Amino acid sequence: DAGVTQSPTHLIKTRGQQVTLRCSPKSGHDTVSWYQQALGQGPQFIFQYYEEEERQRGNFPDRFSGHQFPNYSSELNVNALLLGDSALYLCASSPRTGITEAFFGQGTRLTVV
Amino acid sequence: KQEVTQIPAALSVPEGENLVLNCSFTDSAIYNLQWFRQDPGKGLTSLLLIQSSQREQTSGRLNASLDKSSGRSTLYIAASQPGDSATYLCAVRRWRDDKIIFGKGTRLHILP
Numbered sequence: 001d002a003g004v005t006q007s008p009t010h011l012i013k014t015r016g017q018q019v020t021l022r023c024s025p026k027s028g029h030d031t032v033s034w035y036q037q038a039l040g041q042g043p044q045f046i047f048q049y050y051e052e053e054e055r056q057r058g059n060f061p062d063r064f065s066g067h068q069f070p071n072y073s074s075e076l077n078v079n080a081l082l083l084g085d086s087a088l089y090l091c092a093s094s095p096r097t098g099i100t101e102a103f104f105g106q107g108t109r110l111t112v113v
Numbered sequence: 114k115q116e117v118t119q120i121p122a123a124l125s126v127p128e129g130e131n132l133v134l135n136c137s138f139t140d141s142a143i144y145n146l147q148w149f150r151q152d153p154g155k156g157l158t159s160l161l162l163i164q165s166s167q168r169e170q171t172s173g174r175l176n177a178s179l180d181k182s183s184g185r186s187t188l189y190i191a192a193s194q195p196g197d198s199a200t201y202l203c204a205v206r207r208w209r210d211d212k213i214i215f216g217k218g219t220r221l222h223i224l225p
Contacts, residue, residue: 042204088154090157
């Protein structure tokens, strides 16, 4: 079992550009959540996908959007990048019921210049 | 609003000492609480998961306790080693919306 895999591992973008990050959940998991972790902070919840729909959303602007595919993999898209979007983006997967452990990927380090 | 607070923010101790990291949370309606380890620039490694009905979990030199009524958890690390140096994050999985809420972490440095 490969666990949760994210790609790419590192990314450098210019202000105003758009970026897509990808996540493959752990085998048997159907729920994917995305988190943003700024330097020195704890991860902040962006949104959660289940059954190919956004189910929950944190306090992030509409520039942040996502998608979940039938195989449960997910994408995070960020439009009109700002310098403040520079962060580690983490993907977590879990089965639908909330009583089990969430598994995190190694993250994508996004740098906006 | 669920808030998770971790104390201390940073800690340096000599190798071999036992230590305790603290986590407090404001809303006791949680599914579970997880402790994670994060090395610089890396993702999260799950250390221990405590279900809301449990009081503690142990893995090797690590022991985590949960007191849901008081909104507190502790992570006890026995016989600390330089390899334990990392940031330790506490997170609760909220019952009402299934969100995981993190603290800001404790940066631990074990001195050889």
